[in-house]
Amino acid sequence: MVEKMVRKTSMECPLCGKTHEVEERKRFSTVMIKGEKVTYEEHYFVCENADEDENEFETGAMMNANLLNARNAYRSLHGLLTSDEIVAIRESYSLSQVDLARLLGWGEATISRYESKAIQDEAYDTMLRLIRDDPTQALAFLSKNAKQFTVEKRQKIKSKIMEKIDDYGKEGIARKAFEIEYAKYDEPSLENGYTMLNIDKIEAMISYIAAKVPHLFKVKLMKMLWYSDALSYKLNKVAMTGMVYRHEAMGALPIGHYRLMDLANINVKEETSANYDSMLHIYPVEGMDYSSLSAEEKDILDQVISQFKSYKAKEIIDYMHEEKAYTQTENGMIIPFDLAGEIRSFDQ
Numbered sequence: 278m279v280e281k282m283v284r285k286t287s288m289e290c291p292l293c294g295k296t297h298e299v300e301e302r303k304r305f306s307t308v309m310i311k312g313e314k315v316t317y318e319e320h321y322f323v324c325e326n327a328d329e330d331e332n333e334f335e336t337g338a339m340m341n342a343n344l345l346n347a348r349n350a351y352r353s354l355h356g357l358l359t360s361d362e363i364v365a366i367r368e369s370y371s372l373s374q375v376d377l378a379r380l381l382g383w384g385e386a387t388i389s390r391y392e393s394k395a396i397q398d399e400a401y402d403t404m405l406r407l408i409r410d411d412p413t414q415a416l417a418f419l420s421k422n423a424k425q426f427t428v429e430k431r432q433k434i435k436s437k438i439m440e441k442i443d444d445y446g447k448e449g450i451a452r453k454a455f456e457i458e459y460a461k462y463d464e465p466s467l468e469n470g471y472t473m474l475n476i477d478k479i480e481a482m483i484s485y486i487a488a489k490v491p492h493l494f495k496v497k498l499m500k501m502l503w504y505s506d507a508l509s510y511k512l513n514k515v516a517m518t519g520m521v522y523r524h525e526a527m528g529a530l531p532i533g534h535y536r537l538m539d540l541a542n543i544n545v546k547e548e549t550s551a552n553y554d555s556m557l558h559i560y561p562v563e564g565m566d567y568s569s570l571s572a573e574e575k576d577i578l579d580q581v582i583s584q585f586k587s588y589k590a591k592e593i594i595d596y597m598h599e600e601k602a603y604t605q606t607e608n609g610m611i612i613p614f615d616l617a618g619e620i621r622s623f624d625q
């Protein structure tokens with residue numbers, strides 16, 4: 278086990294009884310949860326005065342935190358919501374633990390247990406995800422479990438849900454429309470670059486590119502997204518966005534690209550010019566959350582940006598027409614990522 282020092286704290290030591298500086302350390306430990314071996318990060322204190330084989334202790338708060346870490350490790354292993362994610366869902370509706378439990382038709386203590394210690398069953402997890410992704414589902418639960426609440430309480434909860442529907446409704450509809458375009462690509466494959474559609478990441482990527490590329494119009498953006506996915510696949514054998522691209526006369530175009538431009542967190546303005554009837558100009562989104570992009574992914578975007586920043590739409594289309602992904606596919610065909618991954622190296 279690799280041990281790491283976290284910090285030193287002065288406290289009354291329960292092992293030797295003296296007040297002194299004790300080291301807090303962490304290590305990876307394993308524990309059995311639901312019959313399964315789970316690895317998690319464990320924190321503990323070490324007393325320098327005690328015998329080596331019994332010099333470790335944990336405070337009550339530490340034990341609880343370790344337990345939560347272990348359970349969250351089990352949750353991510355099984356694709357379940359973590360306790361923090363459950364808290365976030367509840368807070369997004371401004372509900373108490375008891376009220377959320379009643380809303381979903383569960384025992385009163387259920388949410389409190391899931392936020393602190395117990396691991397939720399898959400069926401419960403699914404219900405929480407439902408109301409996270411679609412506030413109209415919360416409204417459906419409210420009418421189903423109306424009897425759980427007094428009339429005033431029900432009105433209060435209903436108005437909170439309606440607020441959320443107002444806030445997220447439009448965005449939710451645009452996301453759903455785009456997701457439906459990808460309904461048949463629900464397995465990792467060569468078509469989506471072994472990545473499932475990630476709308477948050479696509480929105481972050483578009484804003485990131487728009488912040489660094491002046492005069493970014495839709496045609497050029499579509500090519501830059503394809504090159505980002507292609508470069509990611511070339512380097513790591515997985516694409517970034519999960520989008521599926523088709524060979525079109527003007528270069529690669531993602532499936533559902535009309536819907537894509539409707540997404541709430543894409544700052545697009547229709548502009549007219551002398552040469553074109555109308556063009557979609559893409560700008561960065563103020564206050565955009567870029568946390569869905571890793572440092573490595575930003576590096577990939579930066580490479581694509583520095584390569585194509587000064588290209589006009591026509592130039593990037595011509596450049597793309599030389600790629601194997603283009604010469605070896607035909608109009609209307611989906612461009613598989615094994616071909617996309619063979620893009621030429623960028624100019625130095």
Ligand SMILES: [Zn+2]
Pocket residue numbers: 290291292293294295297324325326327
């Ligand atoms: Zn001690």
